[in-house]
Every structure is written in structure tokens, then in C-alpha cells.
Amino acid sequence: MTDEAKIVVRPITLADKDEWKFLWRRYLSFYSTIRDDALYEHTFARLLDPAYPGMFAYVAQTQGHLIGLVNCIVHDHGWYQEKVVYLQDLYVDESARGKGTGRLLIEQVYAQADRLGMASVYWTTQTNNHTAMKLYDKVARKTDFIKYQR
Amino acid sequence: MTDEAKIVVRPITLADKDEWKFLWRRYLSFYSTIRDDALYEHTFARLLDPAYPGMFAYVAQTQGHLIGLVNCIVHDHGWYQEKVVYLQDLYVDESARGKGTGRLLIEQVYAQADRLGMASVYWTTQTNNHTAMKLYDKVARKTDFIKYQR
Amino acid sequence: MTDEAKIVVRPITLADKDEWKFLWRRYLSFYSTIRDDALYEHTFARLLDPAYPGMFAYVAQTQGHLIGLVNCIVHDHGWYQEKVVYLQDLYVDESARGKGTGRLLIEQVYAQADRLGMASVYWTTQTNNHTAMKLYDKVARKTDFIKYQR
Amino acid sequence: MTDEAKIVVRPITLADKDEWKFLWRRYLSFYSTIRDDALYEHTFARLLDPAYPGMFAYVAQTQGHLIGLVNCIVHDHGWYQEKVVYLQDLYVDESARGKGTGRLLIEQVYAQADRLGMASVYWTTQTNNHTAMKLYDKVARKTDFIKYQR
Numbered sequence: 003m004t005d006e007a008k009i010v011v012r013p014i015t016l017a018d019k020d021e022w023k024f025l026w027r028r029y030l031s032f033y034s035t036i037r038d039d040a041l042y043e044h045t046f047a048r049l050l051d052p053a054y055p056g057m058f059a060y061v062a063q064t065q066g067h068l069i070g071l072v073n074c075i076v077h078d079h080g081w082y083q084e085k086v087v088y089l090q091d092l093y094v095d096e097s098a099r100g101k102g103t104g105r106l107l108i109e110q111v112y113a114q115a116d117r118l119g120m121a122s123v124y125w126t127t128q129t130n131n132h133t134a135m136k137l138y139d140k141v142a143r144k145t146d147f148i149k150y151q152r
Numbered sequence: 153m154t155d156e157a158k159i160v161v162r163p164i165t166l167a168d169k170d171e172w173k174f175l176w177r178r179y180l181s182f183y184s185t186i187r188d189d190a191l192y193e194h195t196f197a198r199l200l201d202p203a204y205p206g207m208f209a210y211v212a213q214t215q216g217h218l219i220g221l222v223n224c225i226v227h228d229h230g231w232y233q234e235k236v237v238y239l240q241d242l243y244v245d246e247s248a249r250g251k252g253t254g255r256l257l258i259e260q261v262y263a264q265a266d267r268l269g270m271a272s273v274y275w276t277t278q279t280n281n282h283t284a285m286k287l288y289d290k291v292a293r294k295t296d297f298i299k300y301q302r
Numbered sequence: 303m304t305d306e307a308k309i310v311v312r313p314i315t316l317a318d319k320d321e322w323k324f325l326w327r328r329y330l331s332f333y334s335t336i337r338d339d340a341l342y343e344h345t346f347a348r349l350l351d352p353a354y355p356g357m358f359a360y361v362a363q364t365q366g367h368l369i370g371l372v373n374c375i376v377h378d379h380g381w382y383q384e385k386v387v388y389l390q391d392l393y394v395d396e397s398a399r400g401k402g403t404g405r406l407l408i409e410q411v412y413a414q415a416d417r418l419g420m421a422s423v424y425w426t427t428q429t430n431n432h433t434a435m436k437l438y439d440k441v442a443r444k445t446d447f448i449k450y451q452r
Numbered sequence: 453m454t455d456e457a458k459i460v461v462r463p464i465t466l467a468d469k470d471e472w473k474f475l476w477r478r479y480l481s482f483y484s485t486i487r488d489d490a491l492y493e494h495t496f497a498r499l500l501d502p503a504y505p506g507m508f509a510y511v512a513q514t515q516g517h518l519i520g521l522v523n524c525i526v527h528d529h530g531w532y533q534e535k536v537v538y539l540q541d542l543y544v545d546e547s548a549r550g551k552g553t554g555r556l557l558i559e560q561v562y563a564q565a566d567r568l569g570m571a572s573v574y575w576t577t578q579t580n581n582h583t584a585m586k587l588y589d590k591v592a593r594k595t596d597f598i599k600y601q602r
Contacts, residue, residue, distance in 0.1 A: 035231065045230045056228035077227030078206035080195045080240055081185065090230055112302060126276075126297035130589065132582035138300045139580065147276035147299040150292040152262060280439065282432035289430065335531065345530045356528035377527030378506035380495045380540055381485065390530055412602060426576075426597035438600045447576035447599040450592040452562060 007065045009103055011110045014049055014059040014071075021068040022046060022061060029071070029093035049073060060110045062094065062103045069098035072107040074114075082121035087111060089125040092134075104137050157215045159253055161260045164199055164209040164221075171218040172196060172211060179221070179243035199223060210260045212244065212253045219248035222257040224264075232271035237261060239275040242284075254287050307365045309403055311410045314349055314359040314371075321368040322346060322361060329371070329393035349373060360410045362394065362403045369398035372407040374414075382421035387411060389425040392434075404437050457515045459553055461560045464499055464509040464521075471518040472496060472511060479521070479543035499523060510560045512544065512553045519548035522557040524564075532571035537561060539575040542584075554587050 014022060023042050030037060049059035055076060062070035073091040089111050094103045115123045123142075126149055127134050138144065164172060173192050180187060199209035205226060212220035223241040239261050244253045265273045273292075276299055277284050288294065314322060323342050330337060349359035355376060362370035373391040389411055394403045415423045423442075426449055427434050438444065464472060473492050480487060499509035505526060512520035523541040539561050544553045565573045573592075576599055577584050588594065 030231070037231065041231070041233060044233055048228065049230075057230065073230045075228050075230070077238070078198065078225050080199070080207065080223045080225070081180070081187065081191070083191060083194055088227070115302075122301060124299055124301040126299050129296045129298050129579070130585075130594070132586045132589070135580075136582045139582070142300040142302050144580070145299045145301055146279045148279050149274055149276050149295045149297040149299070150288045151272060151274040151295055152265075152292050279429070280435075280444070282436045282439070285430075286432045289432070294430070330531070337531065341531070341533060344533055348528065349530070357530065373530045375528050375530070377538070378498065378525050380499070380507065380523045380525070381480070381487065381491070383491060383494055388527070415602075422601060424599055424601040426599050429596045429598050442600040442602050445599045445601055446579045448579050449574055449576050449595045449597040449599070450588045451572060451574040451595055452565075452592050 009062055009064045009069070009101060009106060011060055011062045011070075011103075011106045014061050016050060018061055018068060019046055022059075022071055025068055025071050025093055025095060026073070026091065028095065029091055032093075045073070058114065060107055060114075062107055064098070070094040070103045070107055072111055074111055076118070076120070079121060084119055084121040086122040086124065087115045087118075087120045089123060092125070104134075105141060108137075108141050159212055159214045159219070159251060159256060161210055161212045161220075161253075161256045164196075164211050166200060168211055168218060169196055172209075172221055175218055175221050175243055175245060176223070176241065178245065179241055182243075195223070208264065210257055210264075212257055214248070220244040220253045220257055222261055224261055226268070226270070229271060234269055234271040236272040236274065237265045237268075237270045239273060242275070254284075255291060258287075258291050309362055309364045309369070309401060309406060311360055311362045311370075311403075311406045314361050316350060318361055318368060319346055322359075322371060325368055325371050325393055325395060326373070326391065328395065329391055332393075345373070358414065360407055360414075362407055364398070368395075370394040370403045370407055372411055374411055376418070376420070379421060384419055384421040386422040386424065387415045387418075387420045389423060392425070404434075405441060408437075408441050459512055459514045459519070459551060459556060461510055461512045461520075461553075461556045464511050466500060468511055468518060469496055472509075472521055475518055475521050475543055475545060476523070476541065478545065479541055482543075495523070508564065510557055510564075512557055514548070520544040520553045520557055522561055524561055526568070526570070529571060534569055534571040536572040536574065537565045537568075537570045539573060542575070554584075555591060558587075558591050 026042070048054050048057040057073065057075055059071060059073045061068050071091065071093050072089060075088040075090050076085050077088060079086045089108070092104060092107060112123060127138060176192070198204050198207045207223065207225055209221060209223045211218050221241065221243050222239060225238040225240050226235050227238060229236045239258070242254060242257060262273060277288060326342070348354050348357040357373065357375055359371060359373045361368050371391065371393050372389060375388040375390050376385050377388060379386045389408070392404060392407060412423060427438060476492070498504050498507040507523065507525055509521060509523045511518050521541065521543050522539060525538040525540050526535050527538060529536045539558070542554060542557060562573060577588060
């Protein structure tokens with residue numbers, strides 16, 4: 003990556019709001035999902051607040067601009083005394099792919115989970131998302147658990 | 153079910169502790185999982201406490217004995233203002249199967265999720281658990297999301 | 303099965319034509335597939351002819367009537383000197399299920415494949431056909447190969 | 453592809469034997485499969501013989517060397533008067549990937565299947581072969597049929 007600008011992954015800050023909204027809108031549109039601005043504000047506030055126990059986020063930045071994000075949920079798990087981290091949203095802007103940003107974001111979540119003493123980090127992905135799964139197969143273990151939803 | 157004793161599904165109570173432990177131990181052994189008694193106590197306490205926001209449980213009872221249980225997690229979801237319910241553990245004792253108890257337990261979770269204004273109810277299951285999936289296909293929608301785990 | 307009439311699995315004969323057509327029509331309709339009578343005649347003739355190398359069939363009979371069928375394809379396989387058996391269609395009439403007929407039909411195909419010196423017996427099934435897969439998991443090995451089709 | 457040597461896909465010939473063996477050995481080793489030379493000879497002969505009804509093959513060549521192969525099976529199908537093509541082995545040498553060779557090989561099989569009046573072209577792939585599935589999702593339809601095998 004000698005010719006490339008350095009990619010920094012760091013906790014989200016208030017100054018990231020506009021760019022985070024821009025990227026998360028792209029992510030949601032990948033899942034054909036539209037949300038109003040009130041939801042964007044509410045979720046950003048939950049991710050930003052270090053005292054809010056249920057969510058946290060990291061962003062990836064290069065040359066002064068955000069190119070990726072990861073939004074995480076922290077929740078109870080009956081099998082453990084500790085809580086677990088659900089890595090809910092992972093997004094790298096299309097123009098910035100192929101530089102290892104997704105992996106950097108996941109590794110930062112792993113590090114934070116370890117700092118917090120979490121029992122586990124997990125996520126789900128669609129079985130036809132082959133691009134994502136090529137990365138996931140390198141950094142995690144694919145289970146044979148499939149999701150059901152009302 | 154004219155000859156059958158009535159099956160009642162109700163919230164868990166302190167008096168259920170021994171029978172709940174017995175059934176949950178069987179459930180965990182299905183997943184080759186062993187936990188010490190401190191974990192059983194901690195999880196039971198979280199499920200029992202109506203003021204604890206992260207977990208709740210229902211049990212199925214007939215003729216004075218527990219035959220089934222469902223343990224649920226309540227957690228944030230970035231896509232919604234409301235929280236969601238993760239139906240984590242569902243178990244009906246082998247001797248009591250084929251009577252619709254699993255369905256009754258899921259329906260009670262649905263009703264509770266509606267009372268709490270939850271955005272969603274979901275769970276995961278192993279792709280080779282055909283017995284369970286025959287029920288799940290009737291009461292929920294199978295997604296194509298597969299679980300990854302560190 | 304003391305109270306039950308005996309189920310016999312045997313090679314298809316010309317006298318089975320009408321009942322075989324009736325059952326195979328039900329099977330095809332499960333896959334929302336309709337064929338004209340010329341195709342029924344052509345396939346029946348291929349299955350019946352002991353000199354035709356590409357197909358064979360067995361039927362399950364009880365009390366003088368057919369209750370099930372299995373249609374098989376024999377084809378080359380580049381990895382083996384021997385040919386292989388593709389168990390293409392397996393059907394047991396709904397009114398006769400739960401008596402082990404499907405298993406008897408598969409076992410008869412296994413025996414015939416062994417007599418013919420086939421390298422393998424295989425088939426495919428839809429991932430949501432949990433009833434069938436409960437049987438298949440007992441008599442065969444589920445692979446992680448999924449089918450693509452133009 | 454202005455700087456690239458042209459890739460030609462054509463029917464296999466006797467002169468391809470050594471290079472075809474080399475590539476097919478690599479393909480089989482991907483599936484941890486070893487075969488003796490007699491099997492290589494037997495399969496090559498079946499693929500080469502234009503009068504042999506059960507198999508055919510194409511190879512991809514550039515700058516005088518083979519870089520890919522596709523071995524196909526032709527077999528009966530009870531649902532059709534016509535036969536079908538089972539695209540059994542598809543391989544492009546690692547050093548030559550990313551140039552569209554796999555797609556060219558599949559398209560040549562499609563063209564041949566059309567010339568022969570085949571009812572269908574199909575194949576199977578492992579659910580964790582994300583690299584292959586990114587191509588397959590573009591040129592074919594993923595079904596939800598999974599393979600069982602004795």
C-alpha cells in the first residue's frame with residue numbers, strides 16, 4: 003500500500019455525522035431499506051454516546067474523508083455472564099474497496115470487544131453475498147445457523 | 153387433544169427454578185454445551201427479574217410440571233427506534249413433543265413482543281434441524297442470512 | 303407393522319402404466335410441473351425397457367395398488383470408470399406416508415446400483431423440504447453442493 | 453483486454469492430452485481427489501471421441517498453451533424428451549484467472565447444448581466457493597437444490 007493514503011479506523015465523533023449519514027444511507031439502500039431523518043438522528047446519538055450501553059461504532063477515514071463504518075449492538079446472552087457484540091452494519095464505500103478497509107473495521111470491533119470483556123462477536127450475512135463472505139471466511143467462522151424472522 | 157392435559161404457557165416464576173434448570177440443561181446438552189451452576193443462577197435471575205431490560209422467559213406447564221421453555225433477549229437495533237426480541241433458546245422436553253407446545257411458546261413471545269412494542273422477533277437455527285424448521289416455516293419467515301462468529 | 307399390509311418394492315412392469323402415470327403426475331405437480339401425455343409415454347418406455355441404458359425405475363405396491371415410485375438415471379462420470387445413478391424422482395402417495403416406503407425405495411435403488419457396479423448414487427432436494435431431508439439424513443450424506451441451472 | 457493475448461475456446465483434440473491432464477490434475481486436487489493414469493486415459497478418451505454420446509469437453513488456449521478446461525456429461529432426464537448437459541468440471545489455471553476464461557468456457561457449453569438440442573445445462577458447486585459463485589450468479593440461476601450422496 004506504498005502509494006496509498008493511510009486508512010485510519012477510529013471511534014465515531016460528532017463531527018462525522020454528515021459523512022456517516024451519507025455512508026449509512028448507501029448501506030441501507032443495498033438492503034432496499036429507507037429510513038427517515040429522525041431514525042438517522044436517533045441511531046447516530048446512540049452510537050455516539052459512550053455512556054449508552056447498547057451500541058457503539060467505528061469509522062474508517064482516509065485523506066480527511068470517511069470511507070467506511072461499522073455499527074455494533076451490545077446485548078445479553080443467556081449462555082454467558084458477559085454480554086456479546088452483534089456487528090450489525092459493515093460498509094465500505096464502493097470507490098474505496100479492495101484496500102482492506104472492511105478487515106480493519108472488523109479487527110477494531112474485535113479489539114473493542116476484547117477490551118469490554120465480551121463473550122463473543124458475531125454477525126449475519128446473506129448467503130449470496132460472495133464478496134463479503136470471501137473476507138468473512140478469513141476473519142471468522144461461518145456457522146450453519148440461519149435466521150428466521152416474524 | 154381431548155384426552156390430553158391442558159398445556160399452559162406463562163411467565164417464569166421463582167418456583168420454576170429447579171425444573172427450568174433441568175430443562176435448560178437438556179437444551180444446552182443438545183448443543184454439546186455445559187455451564188456451571190453460577191451461570192444457571194445468573195441467567196435465571198436475569199430472566200426472572202421483571203425490571204431487567206435485557207431478558208425475559210416463558211415456560212410451558214402441564215399437570216403441574218414444566219415441559220418447555222423459551223428464553224429471550226431484548227436488544228437495540230440500529231434500523232429501528234424500538235428494540236427487538238431475539239428468541240434465543242426454545243426447548244420442549246422430548247417426552248412431551250408433538251402436542252404443539254413449541255408453537256404455543258413462540259406465540260406467547262410474539263404476544264409479549266407486541267405488548268412491548270418491539271420492532272421484530274427473530275431467531276436462528278441450524279440448517280440441519282429439520283424437525284424445528286417444519287414448525288418455524290409455519291410461524292415465521294426463513295431468511296437467507298447465515299451467522300458468522302469469531 | 304403387524305396390522306399393516308405388506309409393502310413390496312419391485313421393478314416397474316407394463317401393467318403399472320396407469321397407476322405409475324397417476325403417481326408421477328402427483329409428483330410433478332408438487333414441483334408445479336405439467337407434461338403432455340407423449341412425455342409420460344416416452345419416459346415410461348425408457349424406464350420399462352431393460353435394454354435402455356439410461357434409465358430404470360422401481361415401484362412400491364401394497365394390497366394390489368401402487369403407492370410409490372422411484373425413477374433413476376444412469377450416466378457417465380468423469381471421475382470414475384463406472385457410471386453413476388442419479389435418483390431423480392422419489393414419490394410416495396400422501397395417503398401412504400409414514401410407513402417407511404420412501405426408505406424401501408431408496409434401499410432398492412442402492413441394491414440395484416450395487417448389482418450394476420455403479421460408482422455412486424446421488425440426488426438433490428430443495429433446502430426447505432424438511433420432511434424429505436429427515437429421511438435422507440438417515441440413509442445418505444448431505445453434501446454442500448448446490449445446483450446452478452441455465 | 454488490449455494488452456492481452458487472445459483466449460480461444462475450442463473442442464478438445466488428441467494433441468491436448470498432456471496439458472489437459474496437467475490442468476485436470478490441478479482441478480481434482482482442489483477437491484482432494486487423486487486418480488490413477490488409467491482413469492485419466494479413460495476419461496480423456498471418452499471426452500475426445502465425437503461418437504461417444506455421454507461426454508464432451510472444451511479447452512481454453514492462449515499463446516499456444518491450455519489455461520482452462522470444461523468436461524461435460526450428457527444424460528437422460530425423465531422430465532424431457534431431450535437429454536441434458538451436466539457441466540461437471542470447470543477449471544481455469546490460477547495464473548490465468550480474472551480474464552473471463554471461465555465465462556467463455558461456460559458460454560461455449562451453452563452454445564454446444566443449443567446445437568445438440570439439449571433441454572438444460574446445469575452444474576453444482578460448494579456453497580463456500582464464493583469466487584466461482586460470483587461468476588455463476590451472472591450466467592445462470594442458483595437453485596435451492598442441495599445434493600445428497602450415498
